[in-house]
Amino acid sequence: MILHLGEQVYWGSVEVIFLAGTITALDEERQTVTVRIERATPNAAHLIGQESEFFADGLEPLTALGELPPGLTDHPVSERQPLPPMDDAEKLRRAAAAAVHQLYGYHRLPAEREQALIAEVRAMLEADPVLRTRTLETMDAILRLDFLGSRRTSPEPDQPA
Numbered sequence: 001m002i003l004h005l006g007e008q009v010y011w012g013s014v015e016v017i018f019l020a021g022t023i024t025a026l027d028e029e030r031q032t033v034t035v036r037i038e039r040a041t042p043n044a045a046h047l048i049g050q051e052s053e054f055f056a057d058g059l060e061p062l063t064a065l066g067e068l069p070p071g072l073t074d075h076p077v078s079e080r081q082p083l084p085p086m087d088d089a090e091k092l093r094r095a096a097a098a099a100v101h102q103l104y105g106y107h108r109l110p111a112e113r114e115q116a117l118i119a120e121v122r123a124m125l126e127a128d129p130v131l132r133t134r135t136l137e138t139m140d141a142i143l144r145l146d147f148l149g150s151r152r153t154s155p156e157p158d159q160p161a
Contacts, residue, residue, distance in 0.1 A: 003026065003056055005024070006022060007023050007061060008022055008023075008061070008063070009061055010059065011035075011060075013098035013101060013102065014041055014070065015095070015098045016094055016098065018071075019035070019040050019047065020062055020068070021035040022038060024051060031055060033056050034051050034054075039074050041073075043083045045073050048076035066105045066106070066108060067107050086143075091139040092132065092136070093122050096118045096121035096122035099121050104117075
């Protein structure tokens with residue numbers, strides 16, 4: 001485990017769900033990290049101020065992004081805000097955008113280049129039936145994540161996010 005107590009980390013992608021916060025506890029044996037959520041996409045803003053447990057290998061240092069991505073809030077809400085309905089084309093577009101932003105970060109490419117790369121990745125996803133199906137199944141699984149509706153401070157011991 002390379003993460004440190006007090007370090008700012010993030011999980012996810014703003015195209016679907018994004019959580020960022022500060023590490024408050026480390027469990028070397030279980031390879032889990034407890035994070036106090038401080039910023040999130042609007043659909044996860046109900047988690048702001050909560051502590052959530054993650055597998056350590058699912059988190060990245062916030063410094064890896066360069067700048068915070070657009071569309072985040074630091075204001076908690078009392079109830080989960082739903083994502084807008086997404087058809088398969090929108091799910092693939094968001095998956096492509098997430099892939100581009102994971103590789104290049106946010107605000108690092110000219111807007112035209114960023115949009116061209118997103119279109120290229122989306123076309124690749126559309127062209128490969130196996131990859132398309134797997135991507136849509138993964139997006140559906142992410143959108144159904146149980147902890148998004150939870151008000152618990154941490155998941156069950158064997159169920160990190």
